[in-house]
Amino acid sequence: DVKVTQSSRYLVKRTGEKVFLECVQDMDHENMFWYRQDPGLGLRLIYFSYDVKMKEKGDIPEGYSVSREKKERFSLILESASTNQTSMYLCASRMTGQDDEQYFGPGTRLTVT
């Protein structure tokens, strides 16, 4: 079974702090993704990575950066957390193939106070 794990289920940070959200997958997938999930807005793509050290902006990259130094790990970084970044963050991974599905982690609920 594919497993995508996220470092924390719940996180509380203060405005202005630097925040790291970590994601690890164990199936050698090339592609990894970070989404945020907000009520009434569904899932919105922040960044994705198709290979080590490669990244592309998604729909809402402002205020975020990412790092992929190893194939299995994809980090989301909030350089200076703000209250409007309070959200549920979901990581996903996928093989490269026409019909391959995305596998999601359980999510990290981040609250910025």
Next chain:
Amino acid sequence: GDSVTQMEGPVTLSEEAFLTINCTYTATGYPSLFWYVQYPGEGLQLLLKATKADDKGSNKGFEATYRKETTSFHLEKGSVQVSDSAVYFCALRAGGGNKLTFGTGTQLKVEL
């Protein structure tokens, strides 16, 4: 750009009722279409998918048919159970790319 529109929730049904959750899409070319389910406190899981027109995806009693002429992919189940209570997301992937575009999600509550 690509977009997915699905019916607003919450949808509340009695156990054994028939379920339909509507989903329509806008995309260039011929996208692949997906339904994901999110149970309380969990991440999303793929429920079913269809990759070309007239394909029917099915899983766990749920079905959805890829209708190119109406750009729709409505989710149906003949008899829902309390354990089906979850949030359901319709999504598309266009042009063989990596990116999934999601709808806003529909919360389903099934009561005894």
